[in-house]
Each structure stands twice: as C-alpha cells, then as structure tokens.
Amino acid sequence: MGFATGQHAPLLAAAHAGDGQAMETLLRLARPDLRRYAQRHCLISDVDDAVQEALWVLARKLHQLRALAAFSGWLLRTVQRECRRLGRVALRYDPYDEAAVDAWLARHNDDALRHELASAIESLPPHYREVLLLRDFEELTIAEIAARVGDSTAAVKSRLHRARTLAREYLLA
Numbered sequence: 001m002g003f004a005t006g007q008h009a010p011l012l013a014a015a016h017a018g019d020g021q022a023m024e025t026l027l028r029l030a031r032p033d034l035r036r037y038a039q040r041h042c043l044i045s046d047v048d049d050a051v052q053e054a055l056w057v058l059a060r061k062l063h064q065l066r067a068l069a070a071f072s073g074w075l076l077r078t079v080q081r082e083c084r085r086l087g088r089v090a091l092r093y094d095p096y097d098e099a100a101v102d103a104w105l106a107r108h109n110d111d112a113l114r115h116e117l118a119s120a121i122e123s124l125p126p127h128y129r130e131v132l133l134l135r136d137f138e139e140l141t142i143a144e145i146a147a148r149v150g151d152s153t154a155a156v157k158s159r160l161h162r163a164r165t166l167a168r169e170y171l172l173a
Contacts, residue, residue, distance in 0.1 A: 012071060016062055023062070027055050034079050042083035043164070044135075044142065044157050050082040104172055120170040128163035135160055 008029060014022035034054050038047045057078050065074060108116060121129055134145045146156045 009068075012068055016065065016068060018063065023059060026062075027059060030058065030075065031055065034075065037076055038079050038083060041080050043087055044160055046083060046086035049086055050079055053082045054079040116171060120167040123170050124163055124166055128159055128166060131156055131160045132163040132167065 008026070011022050011026055011029075015026045031051060034051045035047065038050045038054075042050045054075060058075060062071075065071060105113070121132065124132065130149065131145055134140045134148065135142070140148070142153050142156050142160075145160075146153045149156065151159075
C-alpha cells in the first residue's frame with residue numbers, strides 16, 4: 001500500500017493538505033487494499049462495514065496525521081480496530097482477546113501450533129470444514145464457494161462464520 005513513498009506520495013500530501021479532489025482519489029485508490037486486508041482480519045459479514053468506517057476515519061482525520069510515512073500502517077490499524085469492534089458486537093465477546101491468544105501462543109512451538117490448527121480444522125463438522133478450507137486455504141470468494149457447494153451466499157457466509165467461531169473456541173479452550 002506504499003502511498004507515502006510510492007507514486008501516490010504527491011496525492012497523499014495533497015489530500016493531507018486539504019485538497020478535496022485528492023482526498024476523493026485517495027479514498028478510491030485505498031479501498032481495494034483495505035478490502036483485501038479486512039478480508040483477512042474481519043468476520044466475512046463485517047468486511048464492507050470495516051472498510052467503510054476506515055475510509056470515513058481517513059477522510060475525517062488524515063489532516064491530523066503528523067508523519068505521512070506512517071499512513072499505510074495507520075490506515076491498516078484503523079481497519080483492524082474496526083474489525084475487532086464489529087466482531088465484539090456481533091459475537092458479544094472479544095474473539096481477539098489478546099491476552100488469551102498470547103497465552104495460547106506462548107504454550108506452543110511452531111510444530112505444536114500446526115498440529116493444534118490441524119486438529120481444530122479436523123474437529124469441525126464436514127460442511128463447516130469444507131467452507132473454511134475453500135475460503136481460507138484455497139482463497140475462493142464467497143460467490144465461488146456458494147457455486148461450488150450449491151448454496152446461497154448468505155448460507156456460505158453463515159457457515160464460514162460458524163466454522164471460524166468453532167475453530168477459535170477449540171483452539172482457545
């Protein structure tokens with residue numbers, strides 16, 4: 001996303017200085033990168049909301065950013081925070097409880113982590129395991145998964161959400 005140092009550095013500087021047209025262009029250019037990042041950090045149902053909120057934050061607060069070189073990291077952290085907030089609301093608990101995750105990671109070496117993850121995936125019912133593997137390992141879109149398994153996109157999203165929740169519960173239990 002190298003806006004601060006790449007070919008878009010003048011655009012970023014103009015938007016930072018208050019140029020409305022530059023801001024509009026920056027928002028349009030940043031959206032695909034934010035979406036890809038959110039797809040890896042959000043519940044699938046929260047991706048669009050997290051991206052939209054991050055773009056709003058960008059439009060409202062870019063002028064406050066002191067170091068333009070920090071732009072990409074700042075924007076990605078904004079999306080990550082929004083993913084976490086939306087996840088807490090949707091699940092009524094913090095699925096990214098940093099203390100629990102850190103404690104879990106500290107108890108496992110790399111081989112143990114791979115084994116635990118494989119066990120968590122194997123523990124899933126087949127219809128949950130299938131959508132999880134198609135989305136997270138084969139990186140298919142929700143529409144592609146729906147076509148492959150013969151279900152609606154809403155059903156696939158629901159099943160994927162449940163699969164991730166069950167895997168997370170298995171790992172952190």
